[in-house]
Amino acid sequence: MARFLVGIDNGSQSSKVTVFDEHGAAIASGRSALRPYSTPRAGVVEHPDDDLWTSIGVASRAALADFTAAGHDTGDIVGVGLCTIRFCRALVRADGTLAAPVLSWMDDRVSRPHEQTDDDVAVVTTSSGYITHRLTGQFVDTNANYQGQWPIDTASREWLPDGPEFEAFGLRRDQLVDLIDPGGILGRVTAAAADATGLPEGLPVVATANDKAVEALGSGLSEPTTLLISLGTYITGMTIGASSHPDAVSFWSNFASKPGDYLYECGGIRRGMWTVSWFRDLLGPEAAVAAATRGLSVEEQLGLEAQEVPPGSGGLITVLDWLAPTDESHRRGSLLGFDGRQGRAHIYRSILESIALTMHGHASAMASELDTDFTRVVISGGGSVSPLLAQILADVFDRPVHRPRTTDGAGLGAAVCAAVATGVHPSFAAAQEAMVSVRDEFVPDPVANGVYCALEPIHASTARATDDLYRRLAAL
Numbered sequence: 001m002a003r004f005l006v007g008i009d010n011g012s013q014s015s016k017v018t019v020f021d022e023h024g025a026a027i028a029s030g031r032s033a034l035r036p037y038s039t040p041r042a043g044v045v046e047h048p049d050d051d052l053w054t055s056i057g058v059a060s061r062a063a064l065a066d067f068t069a070a071g072h073d074t075g076d077i078v079g080v081g082l083c084t085i086r087f088c089r090a091l092v093r094a095d096g097t098l099a100a101p102v103l104s105w106m107d108d109r110v111s112r113p114h115e116q117t118d119d120d121v122a123v124v125t126t127s128s129g130y131i132t133h134r135l136t137g138q139f140v141d142t143n144a145n146y147q148g149q150w151p152i153d154t155a156s157r158e159w160l161p162d163g164p165e166f167e168a169f170g171l172r173r174d175q176l177v178d179l180i181d182p183g184g185i186l187g188r189v190t191a192a193a194a195d196a197t198g199l200p201e202g203l204p205v206v207a208t209a210n211d212k213a214v215e216a217l218g219s220g221l222s223e224p225t226t227l228l229i230s231l232g233t234y235i236t237g238m239t240i241g242a243s244s245h246p247d248a249v250s251f252w253s254n255f256a257s258k259p260g261d262y263l264y265e266c267g268g269i270r271r272g273m274w275t276v277s278w279f280r281d282l283l284g285p286e287a288a289v290a291a292a293t294r295g296l297s298v299e300e301q302l303g304l305e306a307q308e309v310p311p312g313s314g315g316l317i318t319v320l321d322w323l324a325p326t327d328e329s330h331r332r333g334s335l336l337g338f339d340g341r342q343g344r345a346h347i348y349r350s351i352l353e354s355i356a357l358t359m360h361g362h363a364s365a366m367a368s369e370l371d372t373d374f375t376r377v378v379i380s381g382g383g384s385v386s387p388l389l390a391q392i393l394a395d396v397f398d399r400p401v402h403r404p405r406t407t408d409g410a411g412l413g414a415a416v417c418a419a420v421a422t423g424v425h426p427s428f429a430a431a432q433e434a435m436v437s438v439r440d441e442f443v444p445d446p447v448a449n450g451v452y453c454a455l456e457p458i459h460a461s462t463a464r465a466t467d468d469l470y471r472r473l474a475a476l
Contacts, residue, residue, distance in 0.1 A: 001076065002021065002022075002072075002076050003021075003022050003076060003078050003422075003424050004019050004020065004021055004022075004027065004067075004072070004076050004077045004078065005019070005020050005021075005022070005077070005078065005079055005080070005081065005415040005418045005419055005422075005424065006018070006019050006020075006060075006063070006077055006079070006080035006081070006199065006203075006414075006415065006418070007020060007080075007081050007083070007218075007408070007410070007411035007412055007413070007414035007415035007418070008056060008060070008080060008081065008082050008083060008084075008131075008411070008414055009083050009211075009214075009408055009410040009411035009414060010052055010055070010056055010083065010084040010085055010127065010131065010211075011034075011085060011211065011232065011233070011410065012034070012085055012104075012105075012232065012233040012234070013033065013034055013233055013274075014031050014032060014033045014034055014055065014059075015031070015032050015034065015052070015055035015056045015058070015059045016029065016030070016031045016059055016408055016411055017029065017030050017031075017056065017059040017060040017062070017063040017411075018030075018063060018408060018411040018412075018415070019063055019064070019067045019072075019077065020411075020412060020415040020435070022419065022424050022425070022434065022435070023434060023435060024405070024406070024412060024415070024416075024434065024435030024436055024437065026406060026408075026412075027067060027070065027072065028063050028064070028066035028067035028070060028072075029062075029063050029066065029408075029411075030058070030059040030060060030061065030062025030063035030064075030065075030066065031059050031062070032054075032055040032056075032058035032059040032062070033055070034047065034051055034052070034055055035047075035048050035049075035051050036048075037104055037106070038101060043107065043108035043109070044107060044108070044109075045103070045104040045106040045107040046100075046101035046102065046103060046104060046107065047088075047101055047102040047103075047104060048101060049101065050098060051102075052084070052085075052102055052127055052130070052131060053130075053131060053134050053196075056131065056197065057196045057197050060197035060198055060199060061197060061198040064197075064198040064199070065198070074198075074199075074200050075200065077199075077200060077203060078203075078204070078418075078422045078424060079203065079204045079205075079206050079418035079419070079421055079422040079424075080135075080189070080199060080203055080204070080205055080206065080414075080418060081206045081208050081214075081413070081414030081415050081416070081417040081418035081421075082128060082131060082132060082135065082186070082205055082206065082207070082208060082414060083128070083208045083209075083211050083214040083410045083411070083413065083414040084126070084127040084128040084131055084145070084211065085104075085105060085127050085211055086105060086126070086127075086145055086147070086210035086211050086212065087105035087110055087147070087148055087210075088102055088103060088104060088105055088110070088126060088127035089102070089103040089107075089109070089110045089114070089124065089125075089126070089149075090102045090103075090123075090124070090125050090126065090127055090129065090130035091103075091118070091121045091123075091124060092121070092122065092123040092124070092125060092129075092130055092133070093120050093121070093122055093123075094122040094123070096130075096133040096134065096137070096139075098130070099118055099120045099121045099122075100118065100121075102127055102130065106323070108326060110148065110149060111148065111149065111326065112149060113149055113168060113169045113170035113171075114149070114169065114170040114171050115170060116170065116172075121175070122174075122175065123139055123175055123176075123177060124171055124175045124176070125139075125141055125176075125177050126141060126145045126146065128141055128142060128145045128208075129141035129145075129177050132177075132186050132187070132205065134193060134196075135186075135187070135189055135190070135193045135197075135199075135205050136186055136187025136188060136189065136190060136193070136205050137187065137190050137193075138178075138186060138187040139177040139178065140177055140178040140179070140180060140186050140187065141177045141178075141179060141180075141186070141207070142179070142180065142181070142182055142184075142186075142207035142208060142209055143157040143158070143179035143180065143181060143255070144157070144181070144182050144207075144208070144209030144210060144213060144255035144256070144257065144259075145209060145210045145255075146179075146255075147210065147254055147255065149169060150169065151165070151166045151168075151169040151171060151176075152179075154244050154246070154253070154255075155244065157179065157181070157255065157259075158179065159173070159176055159179070180207050181207065181259040182207050182208050182209045182213075182257045182258070182259055182417055183206065183207065183257075183259065183417050183420045183421050183428065184206070184207045184421060185204045185205065185206055185207070185421055186205045186206065186207050187204075187205055188201075188202050188203060188204055188205065189201055189202060189203040189205060204418075204421065204422060206414075206417050206418040206421040206422070207417065207421075208257060208413065208414045208417045209255055209256065209257040209417075210254060210255065211410050212230060212236065212238060212254065212263065212265065213254060213255060213256050213257045213263045213413075214257050214409075214410045214413035214414055214417070215228075215230055215232075215380055215381070215409035215410040215413055216228050216230075216238050216240070216256070216257065216263060216380075216409070216413070217256075217257040217258070217409075217413035217416055217417070217428070217432065218380075218404075218406070218408070218409035218410060218411065218412030218413025218414070218415070218416055218435075218436060219378055219380040219404050219409035219412075219413070219436065220378060220404055220432060220436040220437075220438070221238065221239070221240055221378060222240070222429070222432055223240070224239050224240055224241055224370070224372055225239075225372060225373065225374060225375045225376075226239060226374065226375070226376055226377075226378055227239055227363055227367075227374040227376075227377050227378070227397075227399075228377075228378045228379075228380060229359055229363075229377060229378070229379050229380075229393065230379075230380050230381045230409075231272065231273055231355075231379055231380065231381040231382065231383025231384050231389070232272065232273055232381040232382060232383070233271065233272065233273060233274050234268055234269070234270055234271075234272060235268050235269040235272030235273065235355060235359060235381075235383070236265050236266065236267075236268035236269075237265070237266045237268070237359050237362055237363040237366065238263055238264060238265050238266075239263075239264050239366070239370070239372075239374070240256055240261055240262065240263055240264065241261070241262050241264055241370070242260070242261060242262070243262065244262050245262075245264070245369075245370075248264075248369055249369065250266060250267070250362070250365035250366050250368070250369045251264045251265055251266045251267075251365075251366040251369065251370075252264075252265055253265075257413060257416075257417060257428070258428045264366060264370065266359075266362040266363050266365065266366035267362035267365075268359075268362065269320050269355060269358055269359070270321075270322070270323040270324075270325070271320075271322045271323040272320065272355060272383070273381070273382055273383040274322070274323075275320055275322045275333070275351055276299070276348075276351055276352070276383065278322065279347065279348060279351060280298045280299060280302070283298060283344065287301070299385075299386065302344065302345065302348040303348075303386055303387065303388040305344070305345035305348070306345045306346075306348045306349035306352070306388055307388055308345065309345050309346050309349045310451075311353070311392075311395065311447075311448045311451040311452060311455075312353075312451050312455055313342070313346045313347075313349045313350035313353055314337075314339075314341050314342045314346045315337040315339065315341075315342075316335065316336070316337045316338065316342055316346050316347065316349075316350035317334075317335075317336045317337050317350065317354070317458070317459055317462050318333070318334065318335055318336075318347075318350045318351050318353070318354035319333055319334040319335075319336070319354070319462050319463050319466060320333060320351070320354050320355065320358060321333045321334070321463065329474070330467075330470045330471045330473070330474035331463070331467070331470055332466075332470050332473070334462070334463075334466055335347065335350065336462065336466075349388070349392075352386070352388060352389045352392050353392055353396075353452075353455075353459075354459065355383075355389065355392075356389070356392045356393045356395075356396040356397075356452075357396055357452065357455065357456050357459045357460070358459075359393075360396050360397055360456065361456070361460055363397075374397075374399060375399065376399055376400050376401075376402060377393060377394070377397050377399050377400070377401045377402070378401075378402045378403075378404065379393060379401055379402070379403055380404060380407065380409035381407065381409065382407060384403050384404075384407050385407055387442070390403060390442045391442050391445075392448075393442070394442040394443060394444045394445075395444050395445050395448035395449050395452055396449070396452045396456075397444070398444045398449045399444065400441050400442065400443055400444070401441065401442040402438045402440075402441050402442075403438070403439045403440050403441075403442075404436060404437065404438060404439060405436075405437045405438070405439045412435065412436065415435065416428065416431045416432060416435055416436070419431045419434075419435065
């Protein structure tokens with residue numbers, strides 16, 4: 001009998017719900033864009049109303065409509081894995097409803113201990129803890145989505161014992177949910193949740209981890225000599241290991257999706273692929289119409305044009321600080337080096353080259369500190385659909401770049417967790433082997449690599465060179 005698994009991927013820009021078969025093939029999917037963030041004042045970034053839950057419901061109903069329209073039976077779905085945006089904070093009443101909008105990972109408050117200013121707040125949890133309650137009626141969550149301002153023991157994956165260290169987080173013990181490992185069952189879909197999402201009532205809801213760890217699982221990251229680059233709104237590089245490194249300088253240790261393992265994550269790019277979308281949208285509707293006449297998206301058209309631009313983008317250098325770090329709020333993004341020869345293809349290629357050069361610097365620092373050498377690169381996320389970006393990454397890293405069959409690593413990773421929990425596959429390793437596969441490979445060009453080796457130190461020094469200018473500008 002055919003068995004199917006649902007992966008919920010609640011990302012920073014949209015919610016995606018996909019139905020996979022037990023071999024990892026996407027059978028049906030639905031997507032619902034998230035509404036723009038609410039930013040009523042500096043430092044406040046919130047998801048308006050109940051947008052996370054609403055968007056998951058819309059995407060889920062669309063996916064299941066496609067699933068049944070293709071002749072499949074929802075009774076053959078055996079489990080749903082839940083993956084949501086990490087570092088969010090949900091303030092919840094005792095009945096499970098929101099006492100305030102969900103705080104985005106970009107909200108300054110999530111980097112500080114909780115401040116109890118509303119007596120209605122009975123539970124403080126992550127976005128996955130909140131959505132779990134909406135799906136199951138249970139206050140329970142994966143332990144692997146608690147990093148940052150949470151009183152968790154990173155060795156045991158349990159809440160810290162009572163004492164000063166626990167109290168420093170501003171939380172009461174009764175405000176915290178129960179924790180379980182990835183691959184455990186959080187509960188079952190309630191009648192109300194079934195009505196909202198179209199998921200079968202009683203379907204097991206399975207714990208995953210933080211969204212980057214789930215993406216890593218669904219992209220096939222399984223050995224410490226592989227670097228995964230997640231090309232999403234936030235771009236980062238990751239690898240895995242068996243121990244935490246709390247004193248590391250160039251990377252930080254996060255919980256992996258496989259219980260007991262750790263995900264190592266180097267420095268990243270805030271608003272990474274968002275910057276690509278920003279540039280695309282600047283071109284206006286005329287560019288979309290012109291691309292559509294060729295049966296292409298604007299990104300595809302730009303990619304074809306930028307392929308004709310030699311490495312180095314005619315001297316253009318991009319600094320990707322479109323969203324400044326909290327501790328360096330003066331920083332700004334830059335496009336430098338115009339002399340009249342460049343057009344939109346040069347700008348587009350320069351943005352992609354900056355992504356690759358920036359991540360090579362961050363990943364190299366992590367590899368050095370881990371005393372390892374990455375022998376290949378895997379890319380995931382929305383940006384991985386670009387063959388030009390994949391080739392530039394291969395040329396910059398001087399390593400083969402592999403693209404998985406699915407770009408939705410987080411959705412597939414959620415389905416992998418569900419497959420383990422429901423017995424479709426006996427282990428995480430077996431589920432990965434059965435469900436994750438490589439679609440294509442990009443091989444480094446030695447000539448292009450030579451150009452990027454010469455360009456990298458210049459690119460790395462550009463942000464430092466503009467820092468003083470932007471400090472003076474911020475003072476105005």
